[in-house]
Amino acid sequence: MAKIQIVAIAVSLLFLFYIVRLIIKGKLREEYSIVWIVCTIVLILFSFWRNGLEVLANTLGVYEAPNLVFTGAIFAILIYLLHLSIVVSKLHSQNKQLAQEIALLKNEFVKKSI
Amino acid sequence: MKRIAAIVPAYNEEEAIAFVVNDINALAESQQLLIDVIVVNDCSKDSTANVISKLKCIALNLPINLGIGGAVQTGFRYALENGYDFAIQIDGDGQHPASEIPKIVNAAINNDFDVVIGSRFISNEGFQSSAFRRMGINYFKWLNRLLVGTVVNDSTSGFRLINRKVLEIVAEYYPDEYPEPEAIIMYSLHNFKIGEVSVTMKERQGGVSSIGTFASVYYMFKVTLAIIFTFTRMKFRKRVKS
Incomplete structure (x- = not known):
């Protein structure tokens, strides 16, 4: 696993943790948090699966x-x-x-x- | 005898408001009219709230600044809830002399108008406002004719009367910012009978206009947009219903 992957995963997890904390404290309503949680999950997914981006770009025809x-x-x-x-x-x-x-x-x- | 609510929206009008309220009350007394003055203080920063609390009027103090449309609508809601037959809007800066009120009220009663607009441009007497301003007013006149076919000479005039039928509509929805031209389109599309009466206006007695020079370009743009959207919305709604 490359260094940047570890950094990306750590930052994403930290971000996810912060969002969850905001919801628990009642500072962020659940309906507005969905988009943030989805974004973080996507980030984590592509941090693990480095070639994923290439694969996706190829299937969509993006050079x-x-x-x-x-x-x-x-x-x-x-x-x-x-x-x-x-x-x-x-x-x-x-x-x-x-x-x-x-x-x-x-x-x-x-x-x-x- | 018809009960009339004189709705006076006021934002930082400590200099002129007492004159306006007393002017209306004096008229009501001399003409034996049932007019209650309703001052809507749109969260003024000066002593307007203090001044109106000592006057013979119903004071509605808004906790936050809503803009002219929101303020006037507060008055409309009061008038509707308290069973007034007519609501007449009168600016808080003294531009609209109370002596013209009977003319507007009589037009509504005699001709069965739902909406009566006090216009500066029928006989062209009294204060006529600047050339630039008049150009804008002519533009709205053209836009009105194009969209709904009604000709209103002074669509930016805030000196206007509406009856209970109209009150029920505007208590539900009334535009926020610069509501006058947009409201006319709304009234036309509801098939209300709109009349225009020639009145004489004065120059403002105090305070500053709600529309500065820089804001006037924004004003034209915003009002045009609002008019077009109101038009489309209501046309579409009608088609859905029928």
Whole structure:
């Protein structure tokens, strides 16, 4: 096993451990952690199976294996960013509704206490 | 007698808000109209909250800044929940004189309009705003005609009245940022009867416009996008229903 493989596996495992810790502490919700766990598993898989990338690139008809990595990674990042934008939009509208509800309730409360 | 909610969105309007609220209350008294002033304080950083608490009005204080659309919608929800017949939106900076309110209300009652917009550009009297601003307003007029066929001369005017039928819709959905032109498209596609009444406006009595020069390009772009998406969304929905 090459040195870089050992480093890659160690870093991936450390990353996985950190994500699990975040979930346990309640700082990361499970639904948002799935993508991170899948990414780490892919990383670990290719750290063990060094030729895997070449094999995959060949079957897909990509001449340079690193290009496949960049294409795949950038695509995954874009999709995840879109997902986050959707989450933010949803939070935005829920936040607005809550604020309006608070303003109306505050008024109700002041009226009753007079 | 119709109950009217005068919704005044206010963001950092400590200088002008007292004048606006007193102006409306004085009119209600002299004309024997049932108007309640509802000031929506959009989390102002100045003493607006303090000023309005001493005025004769219903104060709705938002805990966070929502922008003009979110603030006005808070007022719409209040008006709907409390059984008002009409909601009339009046800017908090003193641009809209209360003396024009009866004209707008009468237009709604006499002509059976669901929405009445107070327009600066029918008789071209009073404050007309800058040439650049008017160019934008003409662009929206053109876009409106192109998409829904209705002609609204002053689609950016915030001086407008809606009835209960419309209140039920806008309490559910109302655009956040720069809502005025987009709301008109929404109203047209709901087949509400829209009327326009000539009013005289004044220059703002205090505070700064919500749209600066740099923001105006963004404004045009954002509103155009919003209009096109609202149009597509509602057209599609209708087809699904029928």
